[in-house]
Amino acid sequence: MFLKKGFYFFDKAFQGIRQNPFINFINFGTITVSLLVLGTFLVIFFNLNRVLDKWRYESHVTVYLYDSISFDNTSDIKDRIAGFEEVERVTYISKKEALNIIKEALQIYDNSFEGLEVNPMPATLEIQLKKKFLSSTGVESFVARIKIFKEIKEIQYDQEWIKGFSAFFSLFQIGGLAIGVGLLLATILIVSNSFQLGVYARKEELEIMKLIGxxxxxxxxxxxxxGVFQGLLGALVSIGLLYGIYQVVIFKVRPFFSIYIRELDPSFLPLDFIFGLTIGGILMGMLVSIVSMRKFLKSY
Amino acid sequence: MIQMLHVHKTYSNGQKALIDVSLKLDKGEFVYIIGPCGAGKTSILKLIYCAQRPTKGMVLFGDKNVARIRKSRIPYLRRNIGIVFQDFKLIKTRTVFENVALALEVIGATITDIQKKVWKTLSFVGLYNKSNEYPIRLSGGEQQRVAIARAMVNNPLILLADEPTGNLDPEMTVDIIDLLDKINIRGTTVLVATHNPDLAKNKRKVFTLEKGRITNG
Incomplete structure (x- = not known):
C-alpha cells in the first residue's frame, strides 16, 4: 500500500515536470547557479581553513638562550619548560647544531662562515605546544609565563601574523556566510515564485481535487x-560544474604558482561537504515547494 | 440527514447571502432549491460541502455540526458528498476514465478497485465507450455525465448539483435530470440547485429561495 502510494506520488511528480518543462528548467537552473556560487565559497573557505590549520599546527615557540648559561642550567630550564601543561615537546638545539643548521640552509654561501672565530648562533629551545593551546591567546599567555626565566634572551613565535590571517579569515567567513544566506534566500524567493507559476498552471486540477476530498x-x-527532484538535480549538476571549474583553475594557474600550490596543497571539497551541498539542494527544493504550496492552499 | 438551522451568511463586503435559512433533507430524498441568480442557492451548497462557513446558525450533516468542523477534517467530509457543477469542472488533460478515477485516487483506492468501480459507473451513465476521450471532444451533456460519474463513483451519501443543466439544451437537460433520478432511486440523496422552476415540477420537496430567504417549505 505504502509502495503503491509512493509510486503514485512519484508518477504525479514526473507528470507535473513533463507538463511544465520550462518552469522546471528555470527552477533547476536557478538552484544550480546558486549552489555553484555557494560551492565556490565553500572550496575557497575549505582550502583557506586547511592552510590556516597547517600553519597553526606547524608553528612553534623559539626560545633563544644566553650564551653564558651552563649546560646544567640549560637542562634545568628545558625541564622546567617541558613541565608546563601547554607543552607537547621541547627540543634543545646547541650553538653548534644551530650553526650547522644555518650552514645547511644557506649552503650556497658556505664560504661566508669560514672566517668566523666565534660561533654567533645562540643555543635555542624549540617548543612545540599542544594543539589545544595553539590559539593566539594560548600562545601569548604561555610566552608571558616563560618570559620571567632569566636564562632567556629572546622569544620568537609566529602567532602574530597567523593572528592577522585568522582575522582576515574570520572576516571572509562572516562575509561568505552573509553572502551565502542572502543568496539562498534570494534563490528560494525566485524559485518559489516560478514554482508557484507551475502550481497555478494546475490550479483548476488542484481545486477539483480539493472538492472531491x-x-x-x-x-x-x-x-x-x-521540488526535491529539482534541488537534487541542481545540487549534482552544480557539484559537477564546480569540480570541472576547480580542475581547470588549478591546471591553468599551476605553472605560475607552482611553489605556492605545492605549499598550499589545494584540495576539492571533501565528501561531507559534497553531501552537505546535496542535502542543501534537496532542502532548498523542498522549502520552495512548501512555501509555494502553503500560499496556494491557504487561498483555497 | 442534512439540516440547516437558522443559518445566516454575510460576506466580508456586507452582502447578505442567506438570512435565517432552515431546511431539512432526509435520507433518500430528491430535493430542489429554486430561485433566481444571486438568491443564495450556491451559498447553501457551499455551506454543506464546507467551502464556506455560516456567519450564524448550524449546518448538521448527520449529527455533526459541519459549521464548526476542523479544516483538516473537511476532505473526509467531502468524500461523503458528490458535487456536480454547472461548468462541469473536468480536468482537460485527463481522459474520461482518468477524470472519474481521480475521485477514487484521492481516497487511496487500489488500482483494481478503481478499474472495477470506474467501469461500472461509466456504464451506468452511458459513457462506457467514451472512456479514452478527452473532455474537450465530448458534448456538454456528455461532459456533465462524466462529472456526475465522478461525483457518484465513491457511492456518496448525498449528491449536490449546482445548476447541473445550466449549460445544456432542453434535450440534454431531460437526460441529466433522468440520470439524477436514477441515482436517487438507487438510494443516494440528491439536492439540486437551479434557477429553472420547470425542472422542479411534480417534485415533492422544493425550497424556493429569494434574496437569501426561504419563502416556502
Whole structure:
C-alpha cells in the first residue's frame, strides 16, 4: 500500500515536470547557479581553513638562550619548560647544531662562515605546544609565563601574523556566510515564485481535487517531490560544474604558482561537504515547494 | 440527514447571502432549491460541502455540526458528498476514465478497485465507450455525465448539483435530470440547485429561495 502510494506520488511528480518543462528548467537552473556560487565559497573557505590549520599546527615557540648559561642550567630550564601543561615537546638545539643548521640552509654561501672565530648562533629551545593551546591567546599567555626565566634572551613565535590571517579569515567567513544566506534566500524567493507559476498552471486540477476530498497532504506530496527532484538535480549538476571549474583553475594557474600550490596543497571539497551541498539542494527544493504550496492552499 | 438551522451568511463586503435559512433533507430524498441568480442557492451548497462557513446558525450533516468542523477534517467530509457543477469542472488533460478515477485516487483506492468501480459507473451513465476521450471532444451533456460519474463513483451519501443543466439544451437537460433520478432511486440523496422552476415540477420537496430567504417549505 505504502509502495503503491509512493509510486503514485512519484508518477504525479514526473507528470507535473513533463507538463511544465520550462518552469522546471528555470527552477533547476536557478538552484544550480546558486549552489555553484555557494560551492565556490565553500572550496575557497575549505582550502583557506586547511592552510590556516597547517600553519597553526606547524608553528612553534623559539626560545633563544644566553650564551653564558651552563649546560646544567640549560637542562634545568628545558625541564622546567617541558613541565608546563601547554607543552607537547621541547627540543634543545646547541650553538653548534644551530650553526650547522644555518650552514645547511644557506649552503650556497658556505664560504661566508669560514672566517668566523666565534660561533654567533645562540643555543635555542624549540617548543612545540599542544594543539589545544595553539590559539593566539594560548600562545601569548604561555610566552608571558616563560618570559620571567632569566636564562632567556629572546622569544620568537609566529602567532602574530597567523593572528592577522585568522582575522582576515574570520572576516571572509562572516562575509561568505552573509553572502551565502542572502543568496539562498534570494534563490528560494525566485524559485518559489516560478514554482508557484507551475502550481497555478494546475490550479483548476488542484481545486477539483480539493472538492472531491483530497487532503492537503495528498496534493502537496507530488509538488514536494518535484521540488526535491529539482534541488537534487541542481545540487549534482552544480557539484559537477564546480569540480570541472576547480580542475581547470588549478591546471591553468599551476605553472605560475607552482611553489605556492605545492605549499598550499589545494584540495576539492571533501565528501561531507559534497553531501552537505546535496542535502542543501534537496532542502532548498523542498522549502520552495512548501512555501509555494502553503500560499496556494491557504487561498483555497 | 442534512439540516440547516437558522443559518445566516454575510460576506466580508456586507452582502447578505442567506438570512435565517432552515431546511431539512432526509435520507433518500430528491430535493430542489429554486430561485433566481444571486438568491443564495450556491451559498447553501457551499455551506454543506464546507467551502464556506455560516456567519450564524448550524449546518448538521448527520449529527455533526459541519459549521464548526476542523479544516483538516473537511476532505473526509467531502468524500461523503458528490458535487456536480454547472461548468462541469473536468480536468482537460485527463481522459474520461482518468477524470472519474481521480475521485477514487484521492481516497487511496487500489488500482483494481478503481478499474472495477470506474467501469461500472461509466456504464451506468452511458459513457462506457467514451472512456479514452478527452473532455474537450465530448458534448456538454456528455461532459456533465462524466462529472456526475465522478461525483457518484465513491457511492456518496448525498449528491449536490449546482445548476447541473445550466449549460445544456432542453434535450440534454431531460437526460441529466433522468440520470439524477436514477441515482436517487438507487438510494443516494440528491439536492439540486437551479434557477429553472420547470425542472422542479411534480417534485415533492422544493425550497424556493429569494434574496437569501426561504419563502416556502
Amino acid at each position: 483530497a487532503t492537503d497532504f495528498f496534493i502537496k506530496v507530488p509538488f514536494l517531490l518535484e
